[in-house]
Amino acid sequence: MGKYLDKIVTALHEMLQIWREEYEKIFTDFGVMLLFLGATIAYPLIYAGAYAPEVLSDTPIAVVNHDQSSTSREFLRMVDATQQIKIAMVKEDLNQAKQAFFDGEVNGVLVIPEDFTKEVMRGEQAHISVYCDGSYFLHYKQVYQGVATSLATLNAGVQVKRLMASGMPEEAAIKSAQQVKLNSYPLYNPAGGYGSYVMPALLVLILQQTLLMGIGMLGGTDRERKAYHYLAPYAERRGGAIRVILGKTGAYVSLYFILAFYMLILVTRWFHIPQNGEPLHILSFIIPFLLASAFLGLFLATFFKNREVSMIVLLFTSIPLIFLSGFSWPWESFPIVLKWLAQISPSTHAIRGFLKINQMGTTLYTAGHEWMILWFQTILFAVLATWRMRSIIKHARNTKQPE
Numbered sequence: 379m380g381k382y383l384d385k386i387v388t389a390l391h392e393m394l395q396i397w398r399e400e401y402e403k404i405f406t407d408f409g410v411m412l413l414f415l416g417a418t419i420a421y422p423l424i425y426a427g428a429y430a431p432e433v434l435s436d437t438p439i440a441v442v443n444h445d446q447s448s449t450s451r452e453f454l455r456m457v458d459a460t461q462q463i464k465i466a467m468v469k470e471d472l473n474q475a476k477q478a479f480f481d482g483e484v485n486g487v488l489v490i491p492e493d494f495t496k497e498v499m500r501g502e503q504a505h506i507s508v509y510c511d512g513s514y515f516l517h518y519k520q521v522y523q524g525v526a527t528s529l530a531t532l533n534a535g536v537q538v539k540r541l542m543a544s545g546m547p548e549e550a551a552i553k554s555a556q557q558v559k560l561n562s563y564p565l566y567n568p569a570g571g572y573g574s575y576v577m578p579a580l581l582v583l584i585l586q587q588t589l590l591m592g593i594g595m596l597g598g599t600d601r602e603r604k605a606y607h608y609l610a611p612y613a614e615r616r617g618g619a620i621r622v623i624l625g626k627t628g629a630y631v632s633l634y635f636i637l638a639f640y641m642l643i644l645v646t647r648w649f650h651i652p653q654n655g656e657p658l659h660i661l662s663f664i665i666p667f668l669l670a671s672a673f674l675g676l677f678l679a680t681f682f683k684n685r686e687v688s689m690i691v692l693l694f695t696s697i698p699l700i701f702l703s704g705f706s707w708p709w710e711s712f713p714i715v716l717k718w719l720a721q722i723s724p725s726t727h728a729i730r731g732f733l734k735i736n737q738m739g740t741t742l743y744t745a746g747h748e749w750m751i752l753w754f755q756t757i758l759f760a761v762l763a764t765w766r767m768r769s770i771i772k773h774a775r776n777t778k779q780p781e
Contacts, residue, residue, distance in 0.1 A: 389621055396625025397632075403596055404629065409685070413592040418637045421584050425577060426649040432571025437520045438466035439486040440475040447495040453532050457488065462524035479509065486510045486521035498536055516572065566737040567652060574651050578736055579705045579729045581641045582667075586725045587696050589634055589668070590675045594688025597679025619768035623676055623760065630672040631665075638664050642736070654739030662742055663735055666752035667728040673759035674724065680766040703729040727751045 404410050441457075443450055458465045466484050469475040475487040489507040497504040508525050510518040567574045642660055646653045682688040701707065702720035712720070720726045731748030734740045742749060 392618075393621050393625040393628065396622055397628045400596075400626045400629035401633075404592075404633070407596065407599070410592045410595050413588045413595070414633060414637075417588045418584060418634075418641065422577075422581055422641050422645040425580060426573065426645055426651070429571070429573025429577060430649060432569045432573050433461075434516050434520050435461050436464035437462060437486065437517055437524070438464050438484045439488055439521060440478045440484045441465050441468045442470070442472055442475050442487065442489045443468065444492040445490050445494040446492075449495040449498060449532075449536075450490050453490070453494075453528060454488075456528035456531055457525060460524040460528060462520040462527075476509075479511075485514070485517040488525060498532070566654070566739075573649070577649075577651050578642075578646070578733055579700065579703060581645065582729045582732050583696065583700050583703070583725050585634065585638055585641060585668070586671045586723075586728070587692060587699075589630060589671050590678065591689055591692045593630060593672065593675030594679050594682050594692055595685040597676070598682040598685035598688045601683050602685065619764050619771065622771070623673070623764050623767055626676060627669065627672045627760075630675070631668045634668050634672075635661075635665070638668065642732070646736070653736055655735035655737075656741075659735050659742045660732070663731055663745055663749055664728070666749065666756050667724050670724040670752050670755040670759055673756060673763045676763040677759055677766055680763075680770050699723050699725050702726055705729055705733065721751075724752060724755050727755075 404414060441454060443454065454465060457463055463486075467475075467478060469478065472487070472489060475484075475489070478484050479487055487507075487509040489509075491505060491507075494504050494506065506525070506529070508521065510521045512518050564570050639661065642664065643653075643657050645651075678692075679688065682691075702712075702716060702723065703726050704712070704720070709717070727748040731745035731752075734745045734748070735742065738744075
């Protein structure tokens with residue numbers, strides 16, 4: 379019994395020694411420090427600050443009013459009063475408005491035809507033309523919604539006046555004009571803001587990518603300096619490679635758990651990003667994500683022969699990974715190949731589970747599917763990382779340089 383206890387104590391001592399050595403490597407490498415601390419602290423503040431307004435407002439448009447009637451002017455006042463649109467200029471003809479649009483002075487053009495009032499008063503379908511910048515979806519949405527809302531309000535007002543003119547009381551006329559009332563409730567994102575939509579997924583991806591790049595840089599540096607042989611004394615013992623992997627992972631995860639609390643709990647509260655889940659559930663969910671990411675990083679790091687390659691390769695994957703997570707495009711619409719490819723990255727399942735808990739206010743049990751997949755990835759990547767580490771240390775011990 380004492381013999382086994384001594385082995386356990388020795389193993390723990392070696393793991394803690396590697397843990398401490400890994401901390402020293404992190405905090406003496408400026409590039410890694412810039413990723414692990416600089417990027418994870420600064421990026422959330424920069425992105426959240428940029429998205430703080432949540433929605434675009436007062437999008438400038440140009441107006442061409444060929445009707446010049448009291449009805450058309452009333453309609454334009456309604457348009458200008460909306461939160462989405464601001465009438466920045468009035469032009470005499472469409473060519474002048476188009477030039478202002480192409481010069482970037484406005485983001486849309488509204489054209490009212492000369493027979494606008496006549497068609498409205500006769501109860502016919504009136505036509506107006508709206509030109510929006512389809513290449514900029516947010517501007518397009520704001521201009522379209524602002525004009526559509528104003529036009530619906532104008533039509534309802536005209537109908538109420540017509541019914542009242544026929545002798546119907548005002549209250550009855552209003553009810554008749556609006557027989558069906560729509561109550562819209564934007565769940566999980568009350569402001570309908572872009573920041574509340576994109577930031578939660580972005581924060582999770584920042585955690586993973588900075589962790590992977592930092593570990594890759596450390597691994598690449600060891601390959602450059604032919605430094606893997608220093609781990610040989612640990613690896614010579616039975617289960618030595620596992621101790622090396624666990625010691626390194628302990629250093630990364632302990633640091634990133636604090637950063638995860640900062641990013642996923644504090645930053646979301648500071649910038650009023652909806653947080654409906656319990657912090658305990660969020661942090662419990664994030665543990666296997668950090669472990670899986672760290673083990674994946676250690677596995678990948680053994681393939682990088684210098685630190686620059688790790689940055690290039692892993693930085694390249696950031697945009698595809700945010701797309702493959704399925705939050706920006708429906709998962710059901712993905713080709714089967716992309717669905718399988720997305721399963722490899724821990725961020726895919728972490729983003730989905732985090733959105734369930736943080737945005738929807740569910741529990742860890744509800745995100746159990748994603749949580750179990752992350753634990754499976756943790757075991758898988760730990761095995762792969764241990765296998766590669768054992769191989770590379772063995773080669774370094776025999777040749778005094780990495781393979």
